[in-house]
Amino acid sequence: MRRAAAIALLGIGLYCAMVSLLGGFGRGSVEHTVEHSKQIAAQFRTTAAFVREYHQQHGRLPTDEELLTWSEDQPQHQGTYLIVEPGVGQFGEEAVAQLGRLQKDAYFIGMWRGEWMEYYAPTSGRTTLRFDEGDYYVLGSRNRDMFLGGLLMLAALASSIGLWTGRLIRPQPFTSN
Numbered sequence: 001m002r003r004a005a006a007i008a009l010l011g012i013g014l015y016c017a018m019v020s021l022l023g024g025f026g027r028g029s030v031e032h033t034v035e036h037s038k039q040i041a042a043q044f045r046t047t048a049a050f051v052r053e054y055h056q057q058h059g060r061l062p063t064d065e066e067l068l069t070w071s072e073d074q075p076q077h078q079g080t081y082l083i084v085e086p087g088v089g090q091f092g093e094e095a096v097a098q099l100g101r102l103q104k105d106a107y108f109i110g111m112w113r114g115e116w117m118e119y120y121a122p123t124s125g126r127t128t129l130r131f132d133e134g135d136y137y138v139l140g141s142r143n144r145d146m147f148l149g150g151l152l153m154l155a156a157l158a159s160s161i162g163l164w165t166g167r168l169i170r171p172q173p174f175t176s177n
Helices: 002-025 027-058 064-072 089-099 142-165
Strands: 081-084 108-112 117-121
Touching (some): 002 142, 027 064, 027 108, 064 081, 089 108
Antiparallel strands (some): 081 108, 108 117
């Protein structure tokens, strides 16, 4: 049992080492995510301008199909944009939970990012997009995440060695004189 626990701790230690090392080399992926957020923000503004103009011309918001047809003609658009009614359906409830209630007749624009939905409220300018690299790290920065990963790795490896060799510090029973 002791050796199985040592092997499990060794696995945890190796995992922490891998995460810590990849975090050190993976800064480009966070920078790419922030840059992609900036591109999406620009696309949200372009989409909002189209929706506003469409509403003025037709007296209603475009349907998802009309929005899709328009967006396919836009070279800078990536992904599918939706008109999301506040509080209606899964996406509408999620948007309200993240950005708050909107005034009457307002709407959200939503976009599937590949891993999660992003939302934009054209009337208030609020968005779920994050532009600070620290938002993408558990402790707010790459260096802190790497440091924590290193500490966890050392603790797991030391515990694994201690269990394997049987030299893990064992508490001594309390005796009074």
